[in-house]
Amino acid sequence: MERAKRFEGKVAIVTASTQGIGLAIAERLGLEGASVVISSRKQQNVDAATQILSAKGIQVLGLVCHVSRPLHRKNLIDITLQKYGKIDVIVSNAAANPSVDAILQTQETVLDKLWEINVKATVLLLKDAVPHLQKGSSVVIISSIAGYNPPPSLAMYGVTKTALLGLTKALAAEMAPATRVNCVAPGFVPTNFASFITTNDAVRKELEDKTLLGRLGTTEDMAAATAFLASDDAAYITGETIVVAGGTPSRL
Numbered sequence: 350m351e352r353a354k355r356f357e358g359k360v361a362i363v364t365a366s367t368q369g370i371g372l373a374i375a376e377r378l379g380l381e382g383a384s385v386v387i388s389s390r391k392q393q394n395v396d397a398a399t400q401i402l403s404a405k406g407i408q409v410l411g412l413v414c415h416v417s418r419p420l421h422r423k424n425l426i427d428i429t430l431q432k433y434g435k436i437d438v439i440v441s442n443a444a445a446n447p448s449v450d451a452i453l454q455t456q457e458t459v460l461d462k463l464w465e466i467n468v469k470a471t472v473l474l475l476k477d478a479v480p481h482l483q484k485g486s487s488v489v490i491i492s493s494i495a496g497y498n499p500p501p502s503l504a505m506y507g508v509t510k511t512a513l514l515g516l517t518k519a520l521a522a523e524m525a526p527a528t529r530v531n532c533v534a535p536g537f538v539p540t541n542f543a544s545f546i547t548t549n550d551a552v553r554k555e556l557e558d559k560t561l562l563g564r565l566g567t568t569e570d571m572a573a574a575t576a577f578l579a580s581d582d583a584a585y586i587t588g589e590t591i592v593v594a595g596g597t598p599s600r601l
């Protein structure tokens with residue numbers, strides 16, 4: 350398909366982008382002309398994803414970055430600047446969901462990990478990046494439909510995703526007018542992260558039935574919404590969250 354080229358000449362960092370939603374976002378921004386910087390924890394995943402994107406003609410730089418490691422975050426920003434000299438788009442996509450326990454049964458170390466990766470790492474990455482963000486730049490934070498009504502098996506994870514809705518509003522105010530900050534709240538998408546869907550047909554059917562459109566989301570659905578918010582098509586939108594969940598109940 351012939352794509353618009355909304356990101357020609359732009360530099361985009363997408364965290365946790367060697368598979369799933371992050372990789373699809375990097376691909377979409379890249380196909381629309383961005384130079385993309387992809388990253389995740391494991392070098393072999395970075396290498397494989399870099400190859401996939403390069404083979405599609407995308408200008409891509411692949412780095413190892415575990416988002417809760419300060420040196421990894423610093424490296425991500427520093428090497429991006431060395432190679433491309435600026436940053437136009439940051440998509441903060443990393444998350445962990447280490448437990449299915451009820452909130453009051455969750456160990457403190459697990460609570461810390463959820464906070465560290467799902468919320469704090471976004472703040473700290475943006476803190477490092479902000480001096481280098483271009484005028485007209487854009488941040489997109491990836492939350493979740495679970496942020497609106499945290500389901501029992503995803504309860505504390507859901508609460509961290511609720512925090513990102515507030516973080517989006519607060520950062521939009523702090524970073525205006527130079528940088529817009531928006532959020533995408535995906536519905537359920539069959540990826541490794543959501544193995545409860547891919548490995549259990551009954552759960553999958555139940556989640557499909559909750560949508561109005563009769564299907565789960567795709568990584569490309571999430572990439573399309575993210576690219577819109579990151580692009581100048583959304584030049585007058587900041588502090589907002591788009592729910593991309595096929596009509597699954599979220600809010601009024």
Ligand code: NAP
Pocket residue numbers: 364365366367368369370371388389390391392394395414415416417442443444445466491492493494495534535536537538539540541542543
């Ligand atoms: P995925 O397909 O499992 O991909 C996860 C990616 O994150 C991989 O590239 C992984 O690579 C990387 N990663 C994991 N931990 C990381 C860390 N600490 N630092 C840096 N990279 C890390 O997951 P996904 O479903 O695309 O999820 C992406 C985002 O969408 C998450 O924020 C998730 O909460 C959100 N979301 C997903 C769904 C869904 O149904 N799938 C629904 C709502 C929201 P390495 O293993 O090499 O690190």
